[in-house]
Amino acid sequence: MAQDLLTEFKKWLSEKLPVRLDSHRRVDLMQAPPAFTAGLESLYGIPLFDLLEGYKGQVVGVEWLGNYTDYHYKMPTTAIRFKLGISMFFGRARLRRGEIGAYTYPMVVLGLATPYVDLLKMPGVDFVFEEYRIDTGEFVVAVDDILNLNQVAAGDAAALITDKYHVRSLERISEAERLRELSHITETLTYELQKAQIKAEEESRNARMAINMAEFYRRQMEEAHERVEKLAKQFYDLREEFERLLSSYREKIAQLETQTELSERAKAIARSSLDTLQDFAQRIRVAGESLKAVMEATEVKLPGPKEGG
Known part of the structure; x- marks a missing residue:
C-alpha cells in the first residue's frame, strides 16, 4: 500500500x-x-x-x-x-x-x-x-x-x-578502495584549504580591525597629549605669574615692617596674609610636581622656560 x-x-x-x-x-x-x-x-x-x-x-x-x-x-x-x-x-x-x-x-x-x-x-x-x-x-x-x-x-x-x-568485480575491490581513498584525500585537502583560506581571511580582518583600533587610540592619545600640553602651559604660566605677585607682596610687607607709624595689628594682618599666600604657593608647587609626573608618564613634553623670564 x-x-x-x-x-x-x-x-x-x-x-x-x-x-x-x-x-x-x-x-x-x-x-x-x-x-x-x-x-x-x-x-x-x-x-x-x-x-x-x-x-x-x-x-x-x-x-x-x-x-x-x-x-x-x-x-x-x-x-x-x-x-x-x-x-x-x-x-x-x-x-x-x-x-x-x-x-x-x-x-x-x-x-x-x-x-x-x-x-x-x-x-x-x-x-x-x-x-x-x-x-x-x-x-x-x-x-x-x-x-x-x-x-x-x-x-x-x-x-x-x-x-x-x-x-x-572482486579483483577490482582493492583498486576501487584506492580510488576512494584518493578521492577522500582530495576532498579532505580541498576542505582544509578552504578552512585555511577562511582562517586567513578572518585573521586578515582581525588584523585590519586591530590596526584601525590602534590608529584610533593613537589619535586619541595625540589629542590627549595636546590638551595636557595646553593645560600644562596654562598652569605654569599662572604659577609664574603667582610667583611674581608673591615676590612683590613680600617686598611690600618688608617695607611695611620698617614703617614705625603702622600699628602692630596692621603688621600682623599683613604677615598673616603673607603666610596664607606662601601656603597657597606651596600647594601650587605640589600640584606642579604631580602634573610633571603625569606628563613624564604620558611622554608629554614639559613647556620650556619663557624667553626673558
Whole structure:
C-alpha cells in the first residue's frame, strides 16, 4: 500500500506539479517544468547511492555527457552528470476564501513520501507546494554503471544505485578502495584549504580591525597629549605669574615692617596674609610636581622656560 501510494504520488508530481529549483520558493502550478537537459524528470528528488562511496545525495538535476572517459572507459562513452542536493516538499492548504493556511505539512522529505501525503486525497482541499532545496555537489557516472536506471525512471525503485568503481568485480575491490581513498584525500585537502583560506581571511580582518583600533587610540592619545600640553602651559604660566605677585607682596610687607607709624595689628594682618599666600604657593608647587609626573608618564613634553623670564 505504501509503495503504491508513493508511486501514485510521484506520478502525480511528475504529471501535474512542476518543480521549481530555487530554495524556499513557491511552486506555481501554472508554470512550465524546469528545463532538464535530459528527459529524466522522474529522477528529481531520488536518493542516489554508490556501491563504494555510499549515499551521495538527492538528484536535483541531470545532464547527458556524450564523450565521457575515465580510468575504466578508455573509449568515449555516454555518462550522466547528476546534480546533487537536499530537496524537501512542503504543502499548505488553500482555504475556501482563497487564503493560504498557516500550517505547513512536510509531504516529501529526502525523496520519500511522509504520511501527510494522505492529505492530498481529501476532497475539496487544494494545496500550495513549496520546495526547500540546497545544492551539495555533482556526481558523474557512466550510464552502463547505473544499475537500476530503468526501474527508477519507471517508478519501480525508490533509490538510484550506481557502481562507478566496479566493485562488483572482486579483483577490482582493492583498486576501487584506492580510488576512494584518493578521492577522500582530495576532498579532505580541498576542505582544509578552504578552512585555511577562511582562517586567513578572518585573521586578515582581525588584523585590519586591530590596526584601525590602534590608529584610533593613537589619535586619541595625540589629542590627549595636546590638551595636557595646553593645560600644562596654562598652569605654569599662572604659577609664574603667582610667583611674581608673591615676590612683590613680600617686598611690600618688608617695607611695611620698617614703617614705625603702622600699628602692630596692621603688621600682623599683613604677615598673616603673607603666610596664607606662601601656603597657597606651596600647594601650587605640589600640584606642579604631580602634573610633571603625569606628563613624564604620558611622554608629554614639559613647556620650556619663557624667553626673558
